[in-house]
Amino acid sequence: MGRWTPGARGRLEQAALELFVEQGFAATTVPQITERAGLTTRTFFRHFADKREVFFDGDAIPQAARRLLEQAPADVDPLTLLRHGLRRVGVERFDGRREEVRRRREVILAEPALRERDAQKRDDLVGVLRPGLLARGVDPLGAALLAEAAVAVLHVALESWLAETAERSFGDVTDACFDRLFVPAAPV
């Protein structure tokens, strides 16, 4: 596990996750991470833009969202598409490994710097959804609002799914949140 051992990026992620859980994000230095991964500090910053990025999965979710928006049939109405997209992305990434997600979430919530990055990541997703909806014929104002609302649903669904005692399908939670927000006949 030295200089040319494959999987350097994965080793860094693993080492960082362990250290963050063990001693917290702030108390962990980049040299500590790279030492455990058998690499150097400089290499860390080649794989990740900063110390926080090692904790997030890059653009995985926005990219998946972009693919969904591009590949879906043009005649699917945006609300239905968002509803299905939320279910699918959420299920693929979260379902079945709630404990792992919960551990990561706890580290994030405990560290303001990571909460900030998390908020940025959600904003990035909005930045993908908005033009995607525009391209599907939604007017600009509606696209902006729908994109933000969809990400809000995903966020609330995630926290809600993690807070429940019994584990149910993540998709069911997103559906419930989605319907709750978009059926204002009785929103309160």
Next chain:
Amino acid sequence: MGRWTPGARGRLEQAALELFVEQGFAATTVPQITERAGLTTRTFFRHFADKREVFFDGDAIPQAARRLLEQAPADVDPLTLLRHGLRRVGVERFDGRREEVRRRREVILAEPALRERDAQKRDDLVGVLRPGLLARGVDPLGAALLAEAAVAVLHVALESWLAETAERSFGDVTDACFDRLFVPAAPV
């Protein structure tokens, strides 16, 4: 304008804003800001937690939102309260000084670090609205969704208000966004 000249915080904010506009956020160092303000680097970090915070108005909006939620009559339904609260906060803070807001907004959007902090600030507002709605009898899921939706409306309204050629009342924009999101009979 030296050591005990009053308004140190304001001078720092002013100097920082000027320098950020002149040469960008990243290219501006804290010593540059403090030199222009006639103070030292150490004092800067006593007034602001970090370099980004000098650009934002602390907890002003969340605090105003908290007051509104606490002082409003208990029989006002949450949707109406949010609608009026958005109008009021937005109007008080933004109306009539669109150019100033636009300049700040451009600096923020040009700098990823500031966009991130901006997203965090919006999340802080959600963190105030959510318990406020809970205290008013909204169920937890609805409170979380409404809080996020309200902040989304404020955000979209701000960008929309800044993008328009003719300046109209900010409150009118928030109302339009609010109705657009919460009237899904024709949301698309």
Next chain:
DNA sequence: CTCGTCGATGACACGTCGTGCCATCATCGC
């Protein structure tokens, strides 16, 4: 088999950020 290219890594220097600690100075109450 040797060589040369290419990409990933190591190594070092450097500027900036942010904090802990203590000294210093002005203001206010007595």
Next chain:
DNA sequence: GCGATGATGGCACGACGTGTCATCGACGAG
């Protein structure tokens, strides 16, 4: 006057993140 209080200056320090060049392994051409 004089002490308490609060804001500032000054300094050292660790950590973060980047620029730059050297080094090493993999791979294909000959």
